Amino acid sequence: MSGIDYRRFPIVLAAPSGTGKTTLARRLVATTAGYRFSVSATTRPARPGERDGVDYHFRDRAAFESMAKRDELVEWAQVHDQLYGTPRTELEIAARRGEHVVLDIDVQGARQVRASVPEAVLIFVLPPTVQELLARISGRGTEDRGAVARRLRTALQELDAAREFDYVVVNDGLDDCLDRIRSIVVAEAAHPRRIVGFEELVGAMRSEIDRALRQDYANAGS
Ligand code: ADP
Ligand code: 5GP
Numbered sequence: 286m287s288g289i290d291y292r293r294f295p296i297v298l299a300a301p302s303g304t305g306k307t308t309l310a311r312r313l314v315a316t317t318a319g320y321r322f323s324v325s326a327t328t329r330p331a332r333p334g335e336r337d338g339v340d341y342h343f344r345d346r347a348a349f350e351s352m353a354k355r356d357e358l359v360e361w362a363q364v365h366d367q368l369y370g371t372p373r374t375e376l377e378i379a380a381r382r383g384e385h386v387v388l389d390i391d392v393q394g395a396r397q398v399r400a401s402v403p404e405a406v407l408i409f410v411l412p413p414t415v416q417e418l419l420a421r422i423s424g425r426g427t428e429d430r431g432a433v434a435r436r437l438r439t440a441l442q443e444l445d446a447a448r449e450f451d452y453v454v455v456n457d458g459l460d461d462c463l464d465r466i467r468s469i470v471v472a473e474a475a476h477p478r479r480i481v482g483f484e485e486l487v488g489a490m491r492s493e494i495d496r497a498l499r500q501d502y503a504n505a506g507s
Contacts, residue, residue: 290481291474293319295376295402296466297388299395300410301440303422305456309410310389313463323375323388326352329367342372360390360397365435369394376402385470392446399449406473408466409450413457 296313300306314320326342328349337343344352349368353361361370371388379386388398388405398405412418418440422433447453452469456462477483 289486291479292404292481293379293383293385294473294479295323295379295386295388295398295405296320296470297390297395297398297405297407298410298466299390299392299407299443299446299450300456301412301418301443302436303418303440304410304412305421305459305462306410307389308459309456309462309466310387312459313466314387316463317467319383320385320387321379321382323371323379323386323390325369325371325388325390326358326361327367327369329369359401360394362391362393362397364391364393365432365439371398392443396446396449404479406452406469407450408452408454408469409447410462411447411453411455413455 298306298310310322314322324338324340324342326344326349328344328346329341331337331341331343335341335343346368349361349370352358352372353368353370357373358370359373359376361368363369369391371390371394375388376386388394390398395407399407412421419433419437422428422436428436454462454465454469473479480486
């Protein structure tokens with residue numbers, strides 16, 4: 286919006302596992318200025334190629350639990366036997382820098398963010414089809430059949446939560462989906478409550494119109 290500044294807000298992406306939300310979140314922050322990825326803490330072991338502090342903050346259970354106990358996590362949840370949580374510092378750094386922070390988290394975490402971070406925007410990502418979801422889960426090659434089945438069972442519960450979100454997008458083509466997410470952010474940014482100094486801006490315009498009416502249009506109209 287030209288000439289108007291707005292408060293940046295956290296963007297939560299949740300989806301059935303395998304839909305592509307990590308891919309979307311990573312691409313979004315890589316291709317859009319002013320966005321940063323929220324690096325979660327987890328007890329899950331790193332997959333090949335994953336780096337500590339970049340993909341996740343990999344922690345043992347005791348370290349994770351002490352973070353939770355010290356209230357250092359905005360939200361946390363158990364997903365497929367492992368603990369995952371968003372460090373509060375991820376949101377604080379983004380707020381300090383005036384950036385959008387993108388949270389790639391599960392539905393349980395999204396619900397907690399809804400409750401404790403009212404300015405966050407929650408976007409639910411759907412796969413284009415179930416067949417494509419299965420192809421994406423299998424294509425990743427990191428899960429055996431049992432793990433895939435577990436992810437599908439979780440997907441049933443996750444789909445039930447879609448209606449609680451602010452927006453729903455379909456991850457058909459990556460670029461199209463990213464465009465829709467960016468459009469949501471642009472629309473949300475235009476909300477009066479997010480505009481910096483909105484009351485002052487409107488107040489100043491009112492005063493100017495009042496002055497113009499008194500000085501230049503005193504006897505015009507009724
Ligand atoms: P999630 O984080 O939702 O579990 P990932 O981002 O790990 O999912 O993506 C799962 C797989 O689907 C990955 O192999 C990824 O490259 C692929 N993928 C993601 N988005 C698309 C898309 N729009 N079209 C085709 N493949 C995709
Ligand atoms: P994965 O182990 O495949 O990286 O992630 C498994 C699930 O945990 C995904 O749905 C992912 O979005 C979710 N997840 C990752 N980080 C967090 C987090 O910080 N909090 C919550 N609640 N879920 C997370």
